[in-house]
Amino acid sequence: MExxxxxxxxxxTGSGDPPEPEQLDLIRRVLGRTESWDEPPAEVMEGLLSTxxxxxGASAARDAPTRSRRTWMAGVxxxxxxxxxxxIVAAVQQPAGTVVAxxxxxxxxxxxxxAVVEPVSTGWKIxxxxxxxxxxxxxxxxxxxxxxxxxxxxxxGTFHLRGEGEHVVLWSGxxxxxxxxxxxxxxxxxxxxxxSDLVMLKGRAEPAAG
Numbered sequence: 001m002e003x004x005x006x007x008x009x010x011x012x013t014g015s016g017d018p019p020e021p022e023q024l025d026l027i028r029r030v031l032g033r034t035e036s037w038d039e040p041p042a043e044v045m046e047g048l049l050s051t052x053x054x055x056x057g058a059s060a061a062r063d064a065p066t067r068s069r070r071t072w073m074a075g076v077x078x079x080x081x082x083x084x085x086x087x088i089v090a091a092v093q094q095p096a097g098t099v100v101a102x103x104x105x106x107x108x109x110x111x112x113x114x115a116v117v118e119p120v121s122t123g124w125k126i127x128x129x130x131x132x133x134x135x136x137x138x139x140x141x142x143x144x145x146x147x148x149x150x151x152x153x154x155x156x157g158t159f160h161l162r163g164e165g166e167h168v169v170l171w172s173g174x175x176x177x178x179x180x181x182x183x184x185x186x187x188x189x190x191x192x193x194x195x196s197d198l199v200m201l202k203g204r205a206e207p208a209a210g
Contacts, residue, residue, distance in 0.1 A: 097125075100182055102203030107186075108133055111201050115182050117172075124176055126156055128168040128184075133200060136160040136186060143187045144170040145195060146179035153195055154179060158187070180205040 104111030
């Protein structure tokens, strides 16, 4: 019996020679991840099932024991591939960095958003995905801020949402641990650099568990 068939038989029945320890460790790690059980994209599942079907058809002319072993091995390979793909898709979809949920104030109750704070070599990159926030009127603009619990604020950039898309990238030079709040305000052109009273959205980074 070939080594791969021996390992497959061991995994299926518990008999025969066990796989190498590193192979078992890999299977344990993949199966132990919560994201491994996420449903993979439909096109991935269809492709894997098609591959298994071709393998089963090609082995139909062989003797029954060999056909059974090879079909089972193809199924195991497909299962591991599906689980690994699910883990990869989940990792790609999961944003990197700290995620801050943002909610609209009474000035923009329909607005909501998410800020993703990522450390970079020049400070912190803050990516905003916003919904329900109208474009800033002519003569005004939006400004992002980070705020401390003590009421100290630092501007992280300006935008207006008058073009296509609602994805905004801002930058902070101060640590989010000391400035956990993120605000979006509506500012008037010519009103100077001070923060206005027109706060449109707010959100606070949750403290790290420890």
